[in-house]
Amino acid sequence: MPPDTLLEALPSALDLARFQFAFTVVWHFLFPAFTIGLASYLAVLEGLWLWTGRELYLDLWRYWVKVFAVAFAMGVVSGIVLSYQFGTNWSVFADRTGPLLGPLLGYEVLTAFFLEAGFLGVMLFGLNRVGRGLHFLATCLVAVGTLISAFWILSANSWMQTPAGHALGPDGRFVPEDWWAVIFNPSFPYRFLHTVTAAYLTTALIVGAAGAFHLLKDAANVRARVMFSMAMWMALFVAPAQLVIGDLHGLNTLAHQPQKVAAMEGHWETRRRAPLVLFALPDQERETNRLELGIPGLGSLILGHSVEAEIRGLKAFPREERPTNVPLVFWSFRVMVGLGLLMIALGLASAWLRWRGRLYTTPWFLRWAVAMGASGLIAVTAGWIVTEAGRQPYTVYGLLRTADSVSPVAAPAVAASLALFVAVYLLVFGAGIWVILRLMSRPPLPHEPAVPVGEPIRTAGITPAPAVEAGRAALRPAGP
């Protein structure tokens, strides 16, 4: 192979930087996607315990709080790296948007500190010390704190999709003019609702899978029954709600980023009676779909709410304004929606079995629920790929191109760091996930042990709060 062909065959520094960010951000979001929902679930469990007085709910709380501690730590650790990657790999982006996006990310970090410093330690170790009401308050505030963190991060991401409230300086810098408009930019409310709902569903599916796993071994385990039942109620009501929220989010995207929606739907031509494409192999070179299977008119009906609505296809936009990888957007969208439909089916099946009184004793259904355990995580990841790959070729939509955002760092440096990231992440988060799976493989039992205080548990990652609470617990004279 001649040398210049070989050079062309190698990935560019830009591609490597994109892949590196995708790799680290996907790993990172697996953990918050789980802990946002789990924090709220813990608040509900503790609330039920206080309200009904049944020890069973406290046992479940203790069972899941151990998982929460590990997952939260993994989320913090993987998030720290991201805050530096904007500078190392996307320095032009950081330079142009820093004054505007930097404070949003800064507030997220300050919120996380505050949350940990104030309440995480109390939540993990303080149950016997601060009184039940105050402890319940701490649990609720941890749940609220995870939502506030999501608020800031999703606001920053949404601004990149639908920028607002800024002026563009002569040096190409974005200058904040109206913080309210920056934070509550047009796509933010939809993205926030869609993402938080996704996190709740993700948690419900993991909790449901754990419950089903233990019911398959011992259908009489009351605690496994309760967690499974709660998870299936969530699937029954929240999965269909997510369909509606997702539709609203999609219509918002259609208004602001029509190319993205055209790529999601696999529409090349602008037409009325556009089909809903179920299967296709989008071909970017020839600007058409191969092996297309669709339902005529349904695409127009969903997007335009009328069969006669005209839907713009990708060819209505210049090539350099279209998403750079149409098949990726198209297929990620189908993975997300397909899994969402399976979740709705799971919820409906659970309602039927519940009505027939066989919810906890139907092996095929329990196995199905176990198999669906990771489906929320996969759907969330696919959804993020749709929205991020669909935003291409821009980082700040319509204003700053991805190719112009990247750091002036040579390809070999990015490739070397990417290899290091892959090696360290697989080892580190592999170990973390192994610990979580080991915790979940133990059945929930009466008198579930609390978080151990004798060993340093690196729950926080950034503040000594859990250690402080553990220390105070250890110093306390042995009492009730």
Add this chain to the structure above:
Amino acid sequence: MPAWLDLTVVWALLLATAVFLYVVLDGFDLGVGILFAGIRGRAERDVAVNSVAPVWDGNETWLILGGVGLMPVFPAAYATILPALYMPLIVMLLALVFRGVAFEMRFKAESEEARRWWDRGFWWGSTVAAFCQGVALGAYVQGIAVEEGAYAGGWWDWLTPFSVLVGVALVAGYGLLGACWLVLKTEGATQAHALRLAWPLAVATVGFIALVSLVMPFLQPAFRARWFDFPAILLAAPVPLLVAALAWVLLRSLAAVARAAAERPPAAPRQVIWSDGVPFLAALGLFLLSYIGLGISLWPLIVPPEITIWEAAAPRSTQVFLLVGAAVLIPIVLAYNAYAYWLFRGKVQEGAGYH
């Protein structure tokens, strides 16, 4: 209010303080990891790790505040320094992540063999992170090539004899902090061992400070002017004199602790033996003086050799917006960290986790 004191200066001082807190606080717990090269026995290693277990997470808080503060407030600095220091920074971050997990897993290890592997990881991660921080500092001080607001150098620019010198110097310096921390927080065999390690590290650290200080003025003409021209020399001259004085205090106090420890019975739980803390304070003082010396060279540059803090600063609306949150939350974080240190005061008891 003096004319030079504006929001940009406030933010620069705030971030400089965060970076310094990070350097000395994470410095001593990284140092404990570095000392795993010399601390071999299981019991001594457990005591050493337990002495930092409650506080080391909090110590890393300041690294995050430094990074997250730089992007909004000094975007031009963030966008040029980070690409210039690409390799040392990324290797440092990954080493810190790896070290954190090794720290955790050594307590969860199910066999002695597994524990030894995680101990090796803890040592490697700590040493690599410290070395990379020093290399990054050295490369930063040497100057960063910037054209039209963007980093204009290559991806090996950071690797120079000077940056490697600072890297090795910081490993020795963190090792000294770690050894002095163990002198303060342990007793018996572990403390005696830490005292033996502290001696050569103290000599090496002071030697490196002298060496780096001698090279520094010749890196940039501006630095030279700060250190040798009148009247700037009036401000700068006390720094090396104070370093010499503190080095003497450090070596004297190490000898004094060794003498006193031989005669004293074991300390009661949470009893603070203040004289054991003198070496640690002296080592902190050496770091503070080095940091001030660095500040004298650099002020008001944020990206040497040319870009000042005012040139790199974000618009006022950004500075104000973020300062509101920082003013409320940073004191809380500080108070909580201080409380953690107070709560875990005194000597670490052998065989105890968080006591």
